[in-house]
Amino acid sequence: MTIVPLYTSERASLSPRREPSSVESNYMRLVADDGYAITDGEAVVNVIDVEKEDIARWSDCEQPPVPPTPEPEPSADEILDIVLGVSE
Amino acid sequence: MDILSYILGKKAGGGGGEAVLINKNIDANGTYNASADSADGYKKVVVSVPNTYAAGDEGKVVSNGALVAQTSATYTSNDTYDTTKVNSVTVDVPMPDMTIYGHNGANNYTFYLADMVLTGDISLPQSRRTTMFNDCANLKSFIWETTGQVGGSAENSMVTFFKNCTALEHVSFPYTTGIPTAGFAEDIILGCESIKDFTVGSVGHPNTLGMGTQSGQFQLFRNIAYTFDVIIYANANSLADVPAVLKTGSPWGAINANIIYKSSVTGEVLT
Numbered sequence: 001m002t003i004v005p006l007y008t009s010e011r012a013s014l015s016p017r018r019e020p021s022s023v024e025s026n027y028m029r030l031v032a033d034d035g036y037a038i039t040d041g042e043a044v045v046n047v048i049d050v051e052k053e054d055i056a057r058w059s060d061c062e063q064p065p066v067p068p069t070p071e072p073e074p075s076a077d078e079i080l081d082i083v084l085g086v087s088e
Numbered sequence: 089m090d091i092l093s094y095i096l097g098k099k100a101g102g103g104g105g106e107a108v109l110i111n112k113n114i115d116a117n118g119t120y121n122a123s124a125d126s127a128d129g130y131k132k133v134v135v136s137v138p139n140t141y142a143a144g145d146e147g148k149v150v151s152n153g154a155l156v157a158q159t160s161a162t163y164t165s166n167d168t169y170d171t172t173k174v175n176s177v178t179v180d181v182p183m184p185d186m187t188i189y190g191h192n193g194a195n196n197y198t199f200y201l202a203d204m205v206l207t208g209d210i211s212l213p214q215s216r217r218t219t220m221f222n223d224c225a226n227l228k229s230f231i232w233e234t235t236g237q238v239g240g241s242a243e244n245s246m247v248t249f250f251k252n253c254t255a256l257e258h259v260s261f262p263y264t265t266g267i268p269t270a271g272f273a274e275d276i277i278l279g280c281e282s283i284k285d286f287t288v289g290s291v292g293h294p295n296t297l298g299m300g301t302q303s304g305q306f307q308l309f310r311n312i313a314y315t316f317d318v319i320i321y322a323n324a325n326s327l328a329d330v331p332a333v334l335k336t337g338s339p340w341g342a343i344n345a346n347i348i349y350k351s352s353v354t355g356e357v358l359t
Contacts (some may be wrong), residue, residue: 008327008359009359010357010359011346011348011357012317012346012347012348012357013327013330013347013348013349013357013358013359014327014338014339014346014347015346015347016344016346017315017346025327029339029343031343037304043303043304043337044303044304045303045304045307045337045341046304046310046311046341046343047339047341047342047343048337048338048339049335049338049339049347064304064305
């Protein structure tokens with residue numbers, strides 16, 4: 001994973017971009033490497049902001065397969081349209 | 089003017105001859121001389137009929153041959169109206185109920201509104217809400233003033249709501265209670281490469297439900313690399329004071345996002 005420091009400024013609470021007026025925050029952004037994910041044993045993510053003392057809780061892991069997004073159930077109106085042969 | 093007959097007097101010094109008499113129709117004001125009509129024996133005739141109206145006739149119009157006063161009118165339905173007797177028109181046609189049909193996967197329509205504000209809550213089945221504004225290439229700003237939650241259930245689904253709205257820059261849910269942690273809002277701005285800011289809450293309306301689950305599959309901004317601002321209004325006085333539920337999952341999949349917590353009291357950035 002890549003560890004990116006996060007900065008606090010008048011414009012942003014947490015930003016990966018350092019500006020002249022910004023100061024380094026107590027948070028770091030953990031970004032998974034390509035083809036991997038990171039996990040704390042529960043959540044599996046590609047990126048997460050954590051406090052510095054919690055970084056050790058996170059580690060690389062295999063990227064879980066993404067299940068296909070299920071098609072939404074047709075509404076009663078849509079079913080009626082299909083039955084009646086009405087196209088939109 | 090009615091036919092007027094002029095009786096012409098004897099021609100002065102005419103030596104006893106018959107005076108020439110004529111009939112003449114006069115239908116306009118003016119000065120008339122008998123000699124112009126080859127008549128004789130009279131002086132000029134001046135016709136001067138006044139053509140002004142009485143003070144009380146000001147603003148009146150002729151209707152069926154009579155002067156009638158104009159009135160004001162209010163029209164509440166679309167139609168064609170006779171405005172002859174109307175000097176003031178108020179058009180008060182109520183906006184019709186708008187039925188929005190979501191993108192169904194077959195139509196790549198272009199959305200013609202650049203800035204859209206939805207007021208209040210709308211009730212749509214999940215099948216209509218999911219992918220609702222897909223491929224609306226002209227949509228630039230979207231504000232939904234819903235007071236309910238965003239995502240979190242099928243009836244509040246916003247999965248891939250703005251997918252491929254390539255001009256979309258600003259998304260705001262100023263009055264929502266937040267985006268709870270049960271999914272149904274994942275990939276909400278997928279393909280919105282122009283996005284600049286995504287706002288949840290406003291002054292007086294803190295986000296209390298969070299910004300969605302941190303689980304990879306159901307992240308709001310899963311794998312989005314665009315640089316944009318995630319603005320969250322919190323009932324807090326400092327970054328350290330921001331409720332944990334609003335930090336959980338940050339940055340919700342957006343690798344390069346700026347996270348901006350703002351006070352729901354003052355609107356100031358929390359640091």
